[in-house]
Amino acid sequence: MAFYLTENEKILIIIFAASLFLLSVVLTVCVVSPFCLFNKWFVRLCNKVNPPKKHSQKQQLITPESKHFQLTVVPLYGSSSPTTPNGDTVGSKSLPRSEKEDSQSRKKRLMNKRKSTASFSSTDSECKQFLITSKIKLGFQWESIDESSVKIYIRVEEVNELSIRDYGVEPTCYVLIALASVGGLRNRKKNSVIAKAAVSFRTNTAKKSLSPTFNETFITSELPKSILKEGRLKIRLMDEERYANDYCLGELNLPLKKFLTLGEKCESLDTYNFAAPKEQKGEILYSICYLPTSRRVTFSIVKATLMGQSPGNQSQNYYVRILMFVNGKLTKKKKTPTSEKMIWKSEDTLTFDMANAFPEETAFMVVLSSSKEPQISTNSSPSSPESPELPTSGSKKDRHIGHCIVGSSVWKELKENPRKQINLCSKLV
Structure with a gap:
């Protein structure tokens, strides 16, 4: 039996279905949107039926914390709120000393984990160069030969307040002295004359001393008198390294204008502080792994880069030597195969x-x-000779470019992360 709908009945059914759909859309939007009046009425009704529970601040403080997780208000890298001399944050409840030490230890562990998970962490602190406290006692005197030329006397007496090397040996120092013109566009002729007349000196080497004494006087040849106005005295304190390249511990740059007020044949004897050297030779990327049970350390050299030089331009074979020192004495040494591009394999x-x-x-x-x-x-075997041979005449032809020291600060990280590979990036000095 078939039913037939008239046109009016069809229109009524369509209108009814459309109204139901619009009603469902309006109710859904009003419940979700906080700006609708129906939504506000619905929220008030729910609050009357099920009122929210109020938690006191004291109950939150008394709630015991987990042993594995601890949430603190103070961020990891410090707090903007003022602190008391004891280290407590003003306006917050003071915690017992044991809880403070636990929180500090957790922060240190977290910082160490972040350092170890970084791609390459820097070890510039291991390349310390005892610059801030090093001082030199220097004498200066000038004497005029005629109206246009002078002679300069430079006296190096001593260097004080040096520090022991990172591997436990006292430095072996010498001093480099150079007279150079300021340079510039003005008076090009004078600057060229001064540049030709510039001289350099080197003191004797003071072996293994924290306060080396030189007592050496250097006398220049006849120089144009204009050098007293436009010249500079450049002094570099060098450390003579037996197993690597000599590197600069500090620099000193003095304009010669300051000595004009002393007058002729009046010696100035003063003490000057060294500044940090500006030269940068490059960087080396490597990784270290320490096995405490077998007491074994493994190095893996990744690559090296030099400042102002791209690898492959010259036919040079680069390699890395690693020397092991115990209480300042060389016990073992090894080296990698050569590489023209300064990139080594993982093997x-x-x-x-x-x-x-x-x-x-x-x-x-x-x-x-x-x-x-x-x-x-x-590296054919895990162990090396206990008494390594001294450099032979053939190895002196090799040129040491730069070096770095892996010492106490890296050991601290290795102990906290045993059997894990730690990636490091060190600057070459």
Whole structure:
């Protein structure tokens, strides 16, 4: 039996379906939107039926915290709120000393984990160069020969307040002295004359001393008198390294104008502070892994970069030497194979057995060198000779470019992260 709808009935059904759909849309939007009057009425009705529970601040403070997770109001890198001399935040409830120490220890562990998970962490602190406290006692005197020329006397007496090297040996220092013109566009002729007449000197080497004494006087040849107005005295304190390149511990730049007021043949003897050297030789990327049970340290050299030089321009073979020092004495040394692009494979690892040496007494020197002849890796076995041979005449042809020291600060991170590979980036000095 079939039913037939008239036109009016069809229109009524369509209108009814459309009204239901519009009603459902309006109700949904009003419930969700906080700006609708129906939404506000619905929220008030729900609050009357189920009133919200009020939690006191004291109950939140008394709630015991988890042993694995702790939420604190103070951020990790410090708080903007003022603190008392005891370190408590003003306006907050003071915690017992044991809880403070626990929170500080947790923060330190978190910081160490963030450092270890970074791609390459910097170890510039290991390349310390004792610059802030180093001082030099210097004498200066000038004497006029005629109206247009002078002679300069420079006296180096002593250097004080040096520090021990990172691997436990006193530095072996000498001083480089240079007279140079300021340079510039003005008076090009004078500057060219001064540049030709500039001289340089070097003191004797004072071996293993924290307060080396030189007592040396240097006399220049006849120089144009204009150098007293436009010249500068540049002094560099160098450390003579036996197993690597000599590197600068500090610089001193003095304009010669300040000595004009002294008058002729009046010696000025003063003490000057050294400044940090501005030269940068490059960086080296490597990773270290420490196994405490077997007392073994493994180095993996990744790559090295030099300032102002792109690898491959010259036919040089670069390699990395690592020397192990215990209480300042060289015990073992190894080197990687050569690479023209200063990029090494992951298989080129160098392993050192510490034997009975303590980590606090052990330091490693990482040296970047170059040679015209290819070198073969010396890591055939995990151990090395206890008494390594001294450099032979053939190895003196190799040129040491820069080095860095892996010492106490890196050991602290290795102990906290045993059996984990730590990536480091060190500046070459």
